[in-house]
Amino acid sequence: MEENNPIIESGDEGRRNFLKKLGIFAGVGVAAAAGAVYVASDYEEKKNPEGKKVRVLTADGQLVEVPESELQKIEQEELDIEDELQRRGREGIAGKSWVMVIDLAKCRNARMCIAACQAAHQLRPEQYHINTLVMKDSEHSAPYYMPKPCYHCDNPPCVKVCPVNATFKRQDGIVLIDNLRCIGCRFCVAACPYSARIFNWFEPRDSEKYKDQPYDVELNVPQKKGTISKCLFSADRLRKGELPYCVSSCPNGVYWFGDMNEDVVVNGTTKEAARFSQLIKDNGGYTYLEELGTKPRVYYLPPKNRIFPAPGEEQVSSHS
Amino acid sequence: MDNHLSLEESRQKLTQIENDLIRPLKSHNGFEMWVLFLLLLLILGFYAYYLQLRDGLGVTALRDYVQWGMYISNFVFFVATSLIGMLITSVLGLLRIPWITPLTRIAETIALAFAMFAGIVIIIDMGRPDRFPYLFLHGRLQSPILWDVTVVTTYVIISMLLLLIPMIPDAAILRRRMTDAPKWQQAIYKFLSANWIAVPEQYALIKKSIRVLAILIIPTALAIHTVTSWLFASTLRVGWDSTIFGPYFVSGAFVSGVAVVIIAMYFFRNNYKLHNYITDAHFNRMGQLLVLMCFIYLYFNLNEYFVPAYKMRKAEGHHLEALFTGNWAGIFWATQLGGLLIPMLLLIFKPFRKPLPAFIISVFVLVGAWFKRLLIVVPTQQHPYLPIQNVPENFITYKPTGVEIMLTILPMVGVLIVITIIAKLFPIVPIWETAHEQGVDESVIK
Numbered sequence: 001m002e003e004n005n006p007i008i009e010s011g012d013e014g015r016r017n018f019l020k021k022l023g024i025f026a027g028v029g030v031a032a033a034a035g036a037v038y039v040a041s042d043y044e045e046k047k048n049p050e051g052k053k054v055r056v057l058t059a060d061g062q063l064v065e066v067p068e069s070e071l072q073k074i075e076q077e078e079l080d081i082e083d084e085l086q087r088r089g090r091e092g093i094a095g096k097s098w099v100m101v102i103d104l105a106k107c108r109n110a111r112m113c114i115a116a117c118q119a120a121h122q123l124r125p126e127q128y129h130i131n132t133l134v135m136k137d138s139e140h141s142a143p144y145y146m147p148k149p150c151y152h153c154d155n156p157p158c159v160k161v162c163p164v165n166a167t168f169k170r171q172d173g174i175v176l177i178d179n180l181r182c183i184g185c186r187f188c189v190a191a192c193p194y195s196a197r198i199f200n201w202f203e204p205r206d207s208e209k210y211k212d213q214p215y216d217v218e219l220n221v222p223q224k225k226g227t228i229s230k231c232l233f234s235a236d237r238l239r240k241g242e243l244p245y246c247v248s249s250c251p252n253g254v255y256w257f258g259d260m261n262e263d264v265v266v267n268g269t270t271k272e273a274a275r276f277s278q279l280i281k282d283n284g285g286y287t288y289l290e291e292l293g294t295k296p297r298v299y300y301l302p303p304k305n306r307i308f309p310a311p312g313e314e315q316v317s318s319h320s
Numbered sequence: 321m322d323n324h325l326s327l328e329e330s331r332q333k334l335t336q337i338e339n340d341l342i343r344p345l346k347s348h349n350g351f352e353m354w355v356l357f358l359l360l361l362l363i364l365g366f367y368a369y370y371l372q373l374r375d376g377l378g379v380t381a382l383r384d385y386v387q388w389g390m391y392i393s394n395f396v397f398f399v400a401t402s403l404i405g406m407l408i409t410s411v412l413g414l415l416r417i418p419w420i421t422p423l424t425r426i427a428e429t430i431a432l433a434f435a436m437f438a439g440i441v442i443i444i445d446m447g448r449p450d451r452f453p454y455l456f457l458h459g460r461l462q463s464p465i466l467w468d469v470t471v472v473t474t475y476v477i478i479s480m481l482l483l484l485i486p487m488i489p490d491a492a493i494l495r496r497r498m499t500d501a502p503k504w505q506q507a508i509y510k511f512l513s514a515n516w517i518a519v520p521e522q523y524a525l526i527k528k529s530i531r532v533l534a535i536l537i538i539p540t541a542l543a544i545h546t547v548t549s550w551l552f553a554s555t556l557r558v559g560w561d562s563t564i565f566g567p568y569f570v571s572g573a574f575v576s577g578v579a580v581v582i583i584a585m586y587f588f589r590n591n592y593k594l595h596n597y598i599t600d601a602h603f604n605r606m607g608q609l610l611v612l613m614c615f616i617y618l619y620f621n622l623n624e625y626f627v628p629a630y631k632m633r634k635a636e637g638h639h640l641e642a643l644f645t646g647n648w649a650g651i652f653w654a655t656q657l658g659g660l661l662i663p664m665l666l667l668i669f670k671p672f673r674k675p676l677p678a679f680i681i682s683v684f685v686l687v688g689a690w691f692k693r694l695l696i697v698v699p700t701q702q703h704p705y706l707p708i709q710n711v712p713e714n715f716i717t718y719k720p721t722g723v724e725i726m727l728t729i730l731p732m733v734g735v736l737i738v739i740t741i742i743a744k745l746f747p748i749v750p751i752w753e754t755a756h757e758q759g760v761d762e763s764v765i766k
């Protein structure tokens with residue numbers, strides 16, 4: 001998973017291995033981050049130049065060095081994990097502007113993206129954060145497959161209407177949901193013209209199994225009955241410097257994902273990097289229903305020169 | 321007022337009016353059966369809500385596409401119907417239309433009951449009703465839901481005042497007359513009579529208060545239904561994305577409101593034997609009012625459906641086809657013709673404005689008004705911009721479940737309970753205003 005890592009510079013791997021070795025708060029990245037903050041501030045006071053140093057990433061994305069001897073384990077009780085997950089989850093990752101490019105010419109409806117997403121987000125089979133649709137724009141135009149995640153609009157109609165700030169736009173462009181806040185009015189579902197949002201009509205899948213897991217707003221798990229869910233651009237994976245679940249599980253090179261500020265996107269299948277602007281320019285990239293003024297962050301490359309057969313006419317379901 | 325009576329005649333006249341209007345409060349003919357019926361429905365409704373709380377909103381037919389259904393239609397219907405208080409008491413009252421006097425309390429009672437339960441309907445629709453306080457703790461002012469909560473609350477308060485303030489002289493009369501009523505009931509009369517002694521200063525105060533409230537309630541009432549329409553119009557969805565939704569909803573509100581008042585008039589006139597107070601002339605007038613309201617609403621319907629249908633833009637075309645000739649056509653034409661156009665045409669002719677025909681026509685109008693809200697809320701969601709695919713069949717169709725129907729009826733039962741209580745504790749036709757109108761000297765009304 002390191003090779004398809006376009007976001008974090010070197011040193012990142014070392015940090016993670018180190019934390020694993022120390023056994024700090026197994027598996028919970030937040031403790032590591034908070035620990036790093038604590039240690040980093042402590043280090044500032046003592047200015048101890050001696051001893052082996054390690055690099056750690058602080059909660060605000062700064063890479064700092066601290067002496068190994070200064071690292072201390074933080075007990076779970078000392079730290080309200082959910083609060084910390086909320087804080088950083090609502091803030092987003094500084095300096096990033098995430099963008100996705102979906103190459104419609106490459107999609108053959110393998111649905112691996114959907115499977116990976118549903119597994120990660122504890123969804124039922126009929127619940128989609130991303131769904132691959134068969135599209136046919138007009139009578140004589142050719143049908144094509146169109147994966148449809150949330151478009152993480154820059155003018156999000158869903159965020160506008162939320163009465164309690166349960167869905168929000170972060171500085172890195174991601175639109176998230178806080179299911180500890182959501183009152184289940186479903187105004188956001190009504191407002192989204194792309195049908196990107198779903199609702200937990202019943203007790204979520206395996207809710208008994210996950211009920212003690214602390215709620216991570218960046219992964220929106222555990223899912224909660226009576227609240228909204230939707231595609232999150234895998235904000236939890238981005239924080240770890242990894243590509244989203246759907247992007248890295250596609251076998252056909254459909255997805256490119258990256259940072260608009262750096263103008264770099266990486267293909268989830270081939271790990272090839274490209275200039276975002278060049279990719280859009282060369283291939284006639286567009287956003288879906290942009291005339292609605294929603295400013296989507298998901299771009300499509302048109303389904304031309306396809307390497308797979310188009311969906312058969314008989315499979316096409318109408319718009320009704 | 322022009323046929324002013326002497327003090328002695330005034331006392332006699334007042335006593336006669338009191339006797340007529342207070343009598344229904346004392347007779348319990350069939351009352352127990354009615355209350356039993358309401359309680360039974362109430363218990364069924366609470367059981368349905370328990371099931372919904374236990375298993376989630378999935379006990380309804382709502383799914384990810386049709387995700388606002390009967391509950392939200394019901395909410396729109398409730399807010400709509402509550403607007404009648406503003407039309408009768410304020411608009412007609414401020415215009416000094418004389419015949420509304422015996423109808424004001426009916427209208428205000430209906431307004432208050434429907435507005436109160438509109439809020440309950442919304443809570444029934446919430447996925448997390450336990451988080452209702454978040455609306456106040458974490459409210460964001462840019463959400464139309466916050467506007468709705470604000471104006472509906474304001475409307476409930478003003479409507480309550482508009483019911484209670486004109487009740488003050490009547491409460492004083494009841495305090496004097498209902499001496500054999502239970503203690504708690506007498507305490508209510510004592511409290512609501514607010515030391516009424518019928519001096520000119522009190523009359524001046526009460527009339528001024530009513531006038532101020534009657535003016536205040538006009539923008540509030542317009543606001544509640546306009547904002548309710550914006551819950552839809554503020555989205556980018558086909559069928560909702562309309563600039564005329566505000567006046568379209570308000571005009572539709574008056575249709576269902578007038579119909580519900582005619583139904584209530586018919587019921588109270590017959591069951592409370594109020595033929596001398598709610599007369600044929602009142603049905604005639606209200607019938608005319610309903611014609612006017614239907615006509616205005618028809619005009620907005622024409623704009624709302626005909627203009628987009630002329631263009632048949634792609635996504636809108638699918639929506640309109642479903643309404644005109646598709647799976648919604650039956651309900652659509654039944655509502656437009658049976659619940660609006662035909663009632664309007666019939667009511668133009670005077671014989672249909674007699675009490676019984678007016679009552680029957682109003683029932684059709686009211687049922688049509690309810691289904692019209694369903695037609696506004698549901699079909700739009702079956703026609704999103706992107707096709708509905710890879711989901712179970714029941715995500716596309718919408719067939720309300722038993723629990724959902726019970727929970728739609730529950731708030732209606734609530735409305736009937738509130739109206740029943742008010743009409744059992746207080747004369748449904750205001751005594752003092754009626755007496756005043758018949759020339760009774762003001763100083764004896766206490």
